[in-house]
Each structure stands twice: as C-alpha cells, then as structure tokens.
Amino acid sequence: QQQVKQSPQSLIVQKGGISIINCAYENTAFDYFPWYQQFPGKGPALLIAIRPDVSEKKEGRFTISFNKSAKQFSLHIMDSQPGDSATYFCAASRSWGYQKVTFGIGTKLQVIP
Amino acid sequence: DVKVTQSSRYLVKRTGEKVFLECVQDMDHENMFWYRQDPGLGLRLIYFSYDVKMKEKGDIPEGYSVSREKKERFSLILESASTNQTSMYLCASSLSHGLELVVTEAFFGQGTRLTVV
Numbered sequence: 001q002q003q004v005k006q007s008p009q010s011l012i013v014q015k016g017g018i019s020i021i022n023c024a025y026e027n028t029a030f031d032y033f034p035w036y037q038q039f040p041g042k043g044p045a046l047l048i049a050i051r052p053d054v055s056e057k058k059e060g061r062f063t064i065s066f067n068k069s070a071k072q073f074s075l076h077i078m079d080s081q082p083g084d085s086a087t088y089f090c091a092a093s094r095s096w097g098y099q100k101v102t103f104g105i106g107t108k109l110q111v112i113p
Numbered sequence: 114d115v116k117v118t119q120s121s122r123y124l125v126k127r128t129g130e131k132v133f134l135e136c137v138q139d140m141d142h143e144n145m146f147w148y149r150q151d152p153g154l155g156l157r158l159i160y161f162s163y164d165v166k167m168k169e170k171g172d173i174p175e176g177y178s179v180s181r182e183k184k185e186r187f188s189l190i191l192e193s194a195s196t197n198q199t200s201m202y203l204c205a206s207s208l209s210h211g212l213e214l215v216v217t218e219a220f221f222g223q224g225t226r227l228t229v230v
Contacts, residue, residue, distance in 0.1 A: 009153070034218070043117070043203055043221030044156070089155060100171070101219065103148075105155035 003027055004092050006104025013111050019077040021107045023090035026071065032095040035064065035075050036103075038087045047088070048075075051095060080111045116140070117222040119204050125228045132191040134225050136204030143209040145187035146219065147171075147179065150201040162187055163209065194229045201226050 034049035050064040093101040120135035146161040158171030160179040205219040
C-alpha cells in the first residue's frame, strides 16, 4: 500500500527549464510534507518542507505547491541546472508524535545542457 | 554539522549469515531510523527508535531486528541474510523537541550497499 504516490519516476529537462514533480497522499492525518534530494553515492538531504497552513513555499529556485483539498503537492525547480541532477523524494508524515515519515518512490531528474 | 556515519559503504555476505549494520550519529539526536532503498520502491522504513533501548517496527520489519544500547548508535541486524535483502540500507537520525514530539529534519548517512550471494 503506497501512501505517497510520486510521479514521474524519471524526468529529463533542458538547462533553464522548469522541472515539476508531483506527489499525492492518502492519509488525511499527514500535515508535514518534506522533499529530500539525493545525489549519487550520498544519502538524501532535506531540500524544502511545507505544512498545510500555506499553499506555497519558495526557497530560491525551489517551490512547493500544496493543494489540501486534492491531497496533492508538487515540487517546481525553476531555471533547472545540471547541478540539480539528482533523485528527489517527496515524503509525508504527521507533524507531531513519534516520527514515521512515508516516502514516495523517487524521481530521477536529469538536467541536460 | 550533523554527521551520521554508517560503518561500511559496501558489504558482501553469504546467504544465511548473520549481518550487522552499524550507524553512529554525533548530534545527540533522540530518533534514529533504518531504511532500505530499492529502485522503483523508494525508501521504506524498517525500524525506528525514539530513545535508548526503545524500538518500533516500520513498514517492512520482517527478517530484521535492531539494537540501540547507546543514544548515538543504532544497529540493524539481519538474523539470516537472504538474497532478497540485497539492497541499499540508509540510517538516519533526527531531533525531538522534548515533549512536543514535533517532526524535524532527518539526517541521513551515506548508505551501505549490501549484496547477499
């Protein structure tokens, strides 16, 4: 049972383009939605996170959009760069209580020059 | 900087062996986690611990056990390794905000790629 569905599994974007990764969740108790970035040979690292009291959060070129009624959230990478090439995981959890974070299957992003 | 260190980057073990994967964090985090990462399946939680000697099953605990005797160390044990346990194993830790138990950022190690032959 996949509680967080992520798409696409792979994505190729040209340098300067917009990368969009989508996630949907089922558990309405989830109220914390982080995105993790993983480079080859490294462990994932937190990129940006959102709580559902806002519909959008922006940090530099990275933006999370959140639609509570649709139970969907997405990551937008503006002006994508080759250095953004990595695997991206969306995740969801309750924002309190013993921390059990559910991850999506990951999206392998390749930004080509 | 938080550092989560996994003892081995690569391991090759034989079917039926008992395997220990060790993880140490240096930031006094209360919570520690073991995940396995497989293509097309993402990160799946095996076990987690929110205190010394405490452990909770994750989504796929079968075939695994854990030990947390000290706050900084969390070990994953494969009692009898099988080929379907060939995977990338990731350890993570995170801070608890006392009684609030607010979810915080997880810091991951670099992973241990285990091959069972």
